[in-house]
Amino acid sequence: MSAHDSLNKYNKQIKSKLIQSVLISSIALALTACGKQEAAKKVTPPAAVSVYTIKTDEVGNYREFVARTQAHQEAEIKARVEGELLKRHFNEGTAIAQGQALLEIDPAEFQASLIQAQADLKSKIAAQNGAARDLKRGKDVAKQGFISQSDLDKLTTNAAQTSAAVKAAEAALAKAKLNLSYTKISAPFSGKIGKVNFNVGNIVGPQSNALATLTSIDPIYVNFQVEESDYITYLQKHKEIKSAQQVPMDLALRLPNNSQYGQMGKLDFADTKIDQGTGTVEMRAVFPNPEGIVLPGLFVTLIVESQDKKAMSLVPQAAVQENQQGKFVLVIDENNKVVTRHVKLGRRINAMWLVESGLKANESVIIEGLQKVKQGVEVNPVEKSVNAITGVINNISAK
Incomplete structure (x- = not known):
């Protein structure tokens, strides 16, 4: 083979490789273009977010x-007589009904005093009756001149003294009965009773501290x-x-x-x-x-609110965010796109914020999915309800 023929063969080989390279590049470009077209056809759907429609409520001026x-009522249960604490009829920290028996003090001494007072009264009454009879006889014989005026005066004085003694004995009997009644301590009103300060067996009396405290709440x-x-x-x-x-x-x-x-x-x-x-x-x-x-x-x-009220918008706390410019919410516009809206908020009412400016009734704010969206993106809003007391978010059907 001549040198000229060898050169022609070499040139043909170079041309063939160039043609193959161009074809491969063309095919690669075509495939890439097709891939981009397919990717363009696969559009990401809008993110689903939970939204709440702003409502109004009647709200008045307030102060905290x-x-x-x-x-409402509180009484220190104290012993009114002295003696040994015998019984307790309640458990600490429990509810007590008015008139319920609480504590008992040893009544033996006061029962004895009562018996003595009863006997003393009978004696005084007998003396009173005898003095009354003596006075009657004295007056009868005084008319006949058989008794001096001095002796009659003594009979009159004795009758008066025995009558006074009866009254004193009656008062002593009443006091003995009262002291005996004080040995049984009852609840003056319904409520809850606290800790007992004296155990059974202790000596208590009027000078002792409170036995327990009863409160009505x-x-x-x-x-x-x-x-x-x-x-x-x-x-x-x-x-x-x-x-x-x-x-x-x-x-x-x-x-x-x-x-x-x-x-x-x-x-x-x-x-x-x-x-x-x-x-x-x-x-x-x-x-x-x-x-x-x-x-x-x-x-x-204590929250004091006037009864002169006006309709104001309320926004759930879950919708409120904060940045350097202040508090803001994400509002959904008529095209289902996210709009950042700064708001001025008033007081908190349970799980809601009172809106002073920046939001109106019937506008929708995002309450769930805040981290998935930003200003200007389109979203798929799902209407939810919010419990105004607890802040719990529910589906509309679960209201």
Whole structure:
């Protein structure tokens, strides 16, 4: 083979490889384009989120006060006579009915005193009767001149003294009966009884400390203070109100565990003077306490709300987030797209926030799935309900 033929063969081989390379590149480009078209056809569906439709409620002006609870009735059970404590008829910390027997003191000494007082009274009555007969006879013989006026005066004095002695004996008998009755101690009212301070066998008496304490906590008192300026301003605006019971306010309690108490209260008492040390007026509210949940001595928050109310929007706490600009919520617009909305919130009412500005009724806010979305993305909203007391999120059908 000549050199010229070898060169032609080499050139043909080079051309063949170039053609193969171009074909392979073309096929690869075609496949890549097809893959992109297929990927473009696979659109990610919008993320599903739970939403809540903003509703309104009638809300009035309000204030919160630090308050302390107090028993409606409280009595220290004390011994009124001295003696050995014989019996206890209750368990500590239990409910007690009015008139129920609580404790017994040894009655032997007082029973003996009663018997003695009864005998003494009989003796005094006998003496009284004898003196009365002597006086009658004396008066009869005095008419005939057989007795001096001095002797008649003595008979009269003796009759008066024996009558007085009978009255004294009657009083002693009444006291003996009363002392004997004091050996049995009963509950003056219904309530709960606390710890016993003296065990059976101890000697107790009027000088002893309380044997136990009985408290009635249904209803329960709630004491709080109002600044003198606020109190005077209120009186000036409501001159028609003559007593605390007439004040048109709705009262609620928030307990120390941050839960809302289920009963509403009313004002019961306002003091007649200003405390010079604190510049406040002592006031008292009263709340039903049938289950005994609110115990005396608790620090609670008293929520005072006016009865003059207006419709305001409420948003669940679950919807509220916070950043450097303040509190915000994620709102779903008419195109199901997420919009960040900063809001101004008022007080918290159970599991809801009062909206002062930034949201309107019937707008939808995201309450679940907040971490899956951001401003401007489209979502698939699923309507849910929220328990306004507990904050529990439910399906609409599970309301």
